[in-house]
Amino acid sequence: MYILAPLAACSETAIDPFFLFSPLNSYRCECSESTGIVRCNKAGLTTIPASIPPYATSLTITGNSIPVISGPMNSSSLLNLNLANNKIQVIENSSFDLLPFLRKLNLDRNPIKFVSRNGRGFIYSLGSLRELSMIGCGLGDGTSAKGNRSNVQSLVYTLAKSQLGSLKKLNLASNRLSSLPALLLDALPSLEALHLRNNTISEIPQNLFLKTPELRVIDLSFNRIRTVAVETTEQFDKLASRHSIKVNLTSNPFYCDCALVGFISWMHQTRNVTIVKNVTYKCTASQSGPLSGRSIMNLIPKYLGCSSTSRGTGLRLPYAGLVVIIVVLSLLFVTVMYLNRRGIARHCTELQNARKGRVEERDRPCVALPYSEVTSTIS
Numbered sequence: 001m002y003i004l005a006p007l008a009a010c011s012e013t014a015i016d017p018f019f020l021f022s023p024l025n026s027y028r029c030e031c032s033e034s035t036g037i038v039r040c041n042k043a044g045l046t047t048i049p050a051s052i053p054p055y056a057t058s059l060t061i062t063g064n065s066i067p068v069i070s071g072p073m074n075s076s077s078l079l080n081l082n083l084a085n086n087k088i089q090v091i092e093n094s095s096f097d098l099l100p101f102l103r104k105l106n107l108d109r110n111p112i113k114f115v116s117r118n119g120r121g122f123i124y125s126l127g128s129l130r131e132l133s134m135i136g137c138g139l140g141d142g143t144s145a146k147g148n149r150s151n152v153q154s155l156v157y158t159l160a161k162s163q164l165g166s167l168k169k170l171n172l173a174s175n176r177l178s179s180l181p182a183l184l185l186d187a188l189p190s191l192e193a194l195h196l197r198n199n200t201i202s203e204i205p206q207n208l209f210l211k212t213p214e215l216r217v218i219d220l221s222f223n224r225i226r227t228v229a230v231e232t233t234e235q236f237d238k239l240a241s242r243h244s245i246k247v248n249l250t251s252n253p254f255y256c257d258c259a260l261v262g263f264i265s266w267m268h269q270t271r272n273v274t275i276v277k278n279v280t281y282k283c284t285a286s287q288s289g290p291l292s293g294r295s296i297m298n299l300i301p302k303y304l305g306c307s308s309t310s311r312g313t314g315l316r317l318p319y320a321g322l323v324v325i326i327v328v329l330s331l332l333f334v335t336v337m338y339l340n341r342r343g344i345a346r347h348c349t350e351l352q353n354a355r356k357g358r359v360e361e362r363d364r365p366c367v368a369l370p371y372s373e374v375t376s377t378i379s
Contacts, residue, residue, distance in 0.1 A: 028040075029043055031053065033053075033055045036055050036056055036058060037056070037058045038053060038056045038059050040060065040061045040062075040064070041060065041062050042062070042063035042064065043061070043063075045061060045064040045065075045066055045086075046065060046066060047066060048066060048069050048071075048073060048095075049061075049073070051074055052073060052074065054075075054077060055077065056075065056077060057077055057078060057079045057080065058078075058079065058080040058081075058082075059075075059078055059080070059082070061082070062082060062083070062086065063085055063086070064087075065086065065087050066088055067088065067089045068089065068090045068091075069090070069092060069095045070090075070092045071092070072094050072096070072097045072098045073095060073096065073098060074098040074099075075099055076098075076100060076101065077101070078099055078102055079101060079102065079103045080103065080104040081096075081099070082106040083105075083106060084109055085108065085109045085110070088107070088111075088112055089110070089111055089113050090112075091107075091122040092122065093121060093122050093124065095122050097124075097125045099126070100127075100128065101128050102126055102128060103128055104131040104133075105126065105129060105131070105133070107132075107134050108133055108135040108136055108137070109135065109136040110137055111137065111138045112137045112138075113151065120158075120161050120162070121154075121157070121161060121162060122158075123162045123164065125162075125163065126162070126163070126164065127164075127165070127166065129164055129166065130166060130167060130169065131167070131171075132164075132169070132170055133169075133171040134171065134172055134175070135171055135172075135173045135174050135175075136173070136175065137175055138151070138176065139151045139152055139155055139172065139177060140176035140177040140199065140200070152177060152181065155184075156181045159185075159187050159188065160183065160186065160187045161187075162187065164187060164188055165187075165189060165190060166190055167188050168190055168192045168193065169192065169193040169195075170185075170191060170193070170194055170195070171193075171195040172195065172196055173196060173197040173199070174197070174198045174199070175199055176199060177196065177201055178199070178202065180196070180204070180205050182205040182206070182207050182208055185211060186211045188211075188212060189214070190214055191214060191215055192214050192215060192216045192217065193215075193217040194212075194218050195217075195219045196219060196220050196223070197220070197221050199222075199223050200224050201220065201224060201225060202223070202224045202226065203225065203226075203227075203229075204220070204225070204228065206231045206232070206235075207235075209235045209236075209238075212239075214242075214243075215239055216243060216244070216246065217245070217246050217248075218236075218247045219248045220247075220248060220249050221248045222250070222251045222252075223251075223252055224252065225253075226254060227254065227255055227257075227259045227260050228260070228263040229259075229262075229263075230263075233263060233270075236270070236273050240272035243272075244272050244273075244274065245272070245273055246274045247274070247275050248276040249275070250276060250280055252281070253284035253285070254282065254283055254284060254296055255284065255285050256283035256285070256286035256291050256294075256296060257286060257304055257306075258301070258304055258306040260296065260299075261304065264296055264297065267297065268297070279295060281296045282294060282295055282296065283299075286304065291304075
């Protein structure tokens with residue numbers, strides 16, 4: 001049962017840590033010691049509490065106006081922290097340093113400007129973090145708080161310098177991201193789910209998933225992806241060789257030309273990759289004919305005006321393995337022949353000599369015996 005009360009009522013002890021807040025009576029929160037949940041929704045907060053009830057495992061502070069988070073929050077029991085929709089712009093580096101067991105951090109719908117000093121950011125010390133959600137934080141807009149790099153660049157730098165080796169879920173949906181730095185995920189080896197829905201991403205970097213072998217869910221729906229390169233489908237297949245994966249590319253404006261043929265062929269042939277609602281993928285434009293609105297799964301190369309050469313290029317993915325095998329076997333054959341060239345030459349010489357001897361014996365003329373010798377031989 002939740003009790004609507006000032007934060008002071010969230011503690012059993014007479015000396016309440018929330019007396020540190022001022023003015024105390026302006027904070028009204030829902031608290032439950034039995035469940036460990038504390039909620040301060042639309043409580044009129046202008047700062048984040050420096051002390052948290054010792055029993056709290058989940059703290060939700062939403063719908064307030066807290067432009068800056070400064071000074072460390074202190075709790076050794078807090079597992080989930082929800083700071084969504086608080087108009088947060090700046091989070092100082094030390095803000096989460098005293099939350100050693102935090103597993104989920106929600107910063108959705110805050111216009112955050114990244115601050116990174118001395119090679120670290122505000123998530124640097126969150127080594128236990130499993131889920132980080134930053135939906136609608138405007139990461140694709142403007143520059144960081146220091147003004148010398150974009151928010152996206154600062155995000156990449158912060159992730160790279162942080163101790164997030166245990167992070168499994170990253171949600172960056174609705175951030176107006178127009179591009180993805182190739183190094184975005186390099187420091188997240190345990191990542192299992194990547195959500196990039198509702199951005200303006202136009203292409204997938206070639207090595208984006210190179211260092212995320214555990215990735216299982218990739219959501220790129222509602223972006224501006226016009227084509228999917230063969231190299232990208234190869235990345236998907238490499239991930240799928242370890243475990244099944246799910247890829248969501250719905251509501252992207254695919255441009256139907258020969259460059260898309262390889263992706264179409266791959267979708268028909270892949271087995272371990274679940275392509276979410278692929279029958280709904282449609283052409284928005286094409287280089288040949290009125291294909292707008294047509295399902296790309298039903299297209300064949302001739303509809304796209306592709307020559308046999310371009311079809312071969314577009315469809316090279318299914319035969320890539322066969323080509324590699326043929327090349328390797330050819331090189332192996334040439335190597336073996338080269339290493340045994342003397343023995344082969346000697347064997348060929350012996351065969352030639354043997355054949356020459358048989359030919360000479362066959363062509364030798366018969367010698368007629370004198371009649372007297374024939375008569376004496378008979379008698």
